[in-house]
Amino acid sequence: MSEWVHACATDDIDEEDLIRWNHNGKGYALYNTEKGFYATDIMCTHEEQSLEDGLVIDCIIECPLHGGRFDIITGKALSEPVYVDLKTYPTKVEDGELFVQVG
Numbered sequence: 001m002s003e004w005v006h007a008c009a010t011d012d013i014d015e016e017d018l019i020r021w022n023h024n025g026k027g028y029a030l031y032n033t034e035k036g037f038y039a040t041d042i043m044c045t046h047e048e049q050s051l052e053d054g055l056v057i058d059c060i061i062e063c064p065l066h067g068g069r070f071d072i073i074t075g076k077a078l079s080e081p082v083y084v085d086l087k088t089y090p091t092k093v094e095d096g097e098l099f100v101q102v103g
């Protein structure tokens, strides 16, 4: 069953950046992009590398280890060496607070 969970204040994430958010023992990446707020899994699908220190370029996240890129909105793997898409999660903003639909 999926549920909306409060994650953080929108102000907690700098523009064109991401933060790590942990919920129920799982890590998520929360992004503030020019197109809005998005959520994906925190771990790269290539190897065991957190995207936490990755680079946000427009609506793309670049993995800090080998430079693989994903579309933040769709999770689609965009460039080698990543071939498996990132899982994404719906988000919503209410009164300056960010909620993520998990599960």
Ligand code: FES
Pocket: 044, 045, 046, 047, 048, 049, 063, 064, 065, 066, 067, 068, 081, 082
């Ligand atoms: S671990 Fe992310 S691109 Fe290799």
